[in-house]
Amino acid sequence: MNKLRIGVIGAGSISAMHLDAYAANKEVELVAICDMNRGRAEEKAAKYNIPNVYTDVHELLANEEVDAVSICTWNNTHAEFSIAALEAGKHVLCEKPLCQTVEQALKVEEAVRRSGKVFQVGFVRRYGQTTQILRRFIEAGDLGEIYYAKASYLRRLGNPGGWFSDKERSGGGPLIDIGVHVIDLCWYLMGRPKVKSVSGNTYYKLGNRANVEYFSFYQAADYDATKNDVEDMANALIRFENGASLMVDVSFTLHAVKNDTTISIHGTKGGAQVEPELQIAAEKHDVMINLLPQADRLSFDFVAGFNSEIEHFVGCCLGRLETLSPVEDGVEMMKMLCAVYESAASGQEIRFDINR
Numbered sequence: 001m002n003k004l005r006i007g008v009i010g011a012g013s014i015s016a017m018h019l020d021a022y023a024a025n026k027e028v029e030l031v032a033i034c035d036m037n038r039g040r041a042e043e044k045a046a047k048y049n050i051p052n053v054y055t056d057v058h059e060l061l062a063n064e065e066v067d068a069v070s071i072c073t074w075n076n077t078h079a080e081f082s083i084a085a086l087e088a089g090k091h092v093l094c095e096k097p098l099c100q101t102v103e104q105a106l107k108v109e110e111a112v113r114r115s116g117k118v119f120q121v122g123f124v125r126r127y128g129q130t131t132q133i134l135r136r137f138i139e140a141g142d143l144g145e146i147y148y149a150k151a152s153y154l155r156r157l158g159n160p161g162g163w164f165s166d167k168e169r170s171g172g173g174p175l176i177d178i179g180v181h182v183i184d185l186c187w188y189l190m191g192r193p194k195v196k197s198v199s200g201n202t203y204y205k206l207g208n209r210a211n212v213e214y215f216s217f218y219q220a221a222d223y224d225a226t227k228n229d230v231e232d233m234a235n236a237l238i239r240f241e242n243g244a245s246l247m248v249d250v251s252f253t254l255h256a257v258k259n260d261t262t263i264s265i266h267g268t269k270g271g272a273q274v275e276p277e278l279q280i281a282a283e284k285h286d287v288m289i290n291l292l293p294q295a296d297r298l299s300f301d302f303v304a305g306f307n308s309e310i311e312h313f314v315g316c317c318l319g320r321l322e323t324l325s326p327v328e329d330g331v332e333m334m335k336m337l338c339a340v341y342e343s344a345a346s347g348q349e350i351r352f353d354i355n356r
């Protein structure tokens with residue numbers, strides 16, 4: 001059997017999820033890794049037995065042994081590295097968010113079309129077990145027309161610092177980092193309606209709260225709290241052309257009594273709570289009922305989600321499957337995210353041309 005030969009670009013925190021999943025996949029051979037931090041790349045190369053180590057992405061892309069790459073670097077590199085990889089003839093799995101601007105997103109989309117290669121955006125929650133269970137109910141019509149969704153991803157204390165809190169490298173704060181996951185998940189479950197308008201607010205009130213003691217939180221590989229010019233908190237109302245709407249709020253820091261990850265969608269025949277635990281709301285014989293699926297997992301599991309996302313990507317590269325998270329969806333997501341920032345800055349609702 002010909003194995004798919006993988007190169008991983010970026011050897012920081014999230015690369016471990018990609019590397020573990022590739023290493024566990026019998027159809028894959030890990031052949032190359034790149035990070036501008038050589039020590040970090042070498043450490044991963046030793047752990048996963050990867051023969052080729054680079055600090056320059058273009059050298060990795062010039063290696064003809066590499067069939068496909070995972071891009072696990074800072075957000076400001078996603079568009080450039082995606083386009084370079086496609087032009088070098090590689091299939092690409094690019095971590096979320098697709099990039100930082102709509103203009104960049106359209107350039108990546110164009111490069112995907114030109115290359116004819118597989119391109120998967122790392123919307124990992126689409127590949128979660130609960131998402132796929134719920135999709136069955138939605139596709140069978142059990143929820144009817146989905147007209148409302150609501151998502152909160154609120155951290156009281158969780159600004160990861162380093163590049164995450166440097167707008168130039170990240171593109172923004174909690175909205176583009178964690179908001180992208182929950183907005184995308186709702187939008188995917190809603191059937192990906194076209195966005196009509198976006199009204200958003202961003203707040204820069206609390207900073208990163210690096211002063212807080214006795215409470216640990218996720219930190220970037222190169223944690224540094226000195227630079228922070230991203231929002232602490234964002235909220236938005238997104239309207240779609242089919243009349244459906246989505247309300248979202250996200251934070252890195254917020255005075256709240258607990259963290260909150262809740263996601264729900266609501267339709268004419270039924271609804272669903274997606275997080276913190278999958279449950280389906282229905283009505284039968286004039287009685288309201290909540291259905292609790294009996295499955296191994298009822299909330300998003302990181303490791304299983306990444307395994308499933310990467311297994312799917314490998315299946316696409318080997319010609320068996322079509323990606324569940326194509327570049328076009330990455331472009332639409334960038335339109336929504338950028339419109340939230342634009343709306344917040346201008347204090348106006350952003351409307352999209354319905355003829356686009």
Ligand SMILES: NC(=O)c1ccc[n+]([C@@H]2O[C@H](COP(=O)([O-])OP(=O)(O)OC[C@H]3O[C@@H](n4cnc5c(N)ncnc54)[C@H](O)[C@@H]3O)[C@@H](O)[C@H]2O)c1
Pocket residue numbers: 009010011012013014015034035036037040055057071072073074075077095096097122124162163177220221222
């Ligand atoms: N899907 C998810 O749930 C999830 C979770 C966390 C992070 N991410 C995404 O993964 C990406 C990486 O995040 P992370 O948490 O691993 O960050 P990280 O800082 O831990 O790692 C990023 C690595 O990229 C390297 N790098 C940056 N620019 C480079 C360049 N030009 N050339 C070579 N190496 C370069 C850095 O040296 C660093 O080791 C981000 O886009 C982030 O949004 C996704």
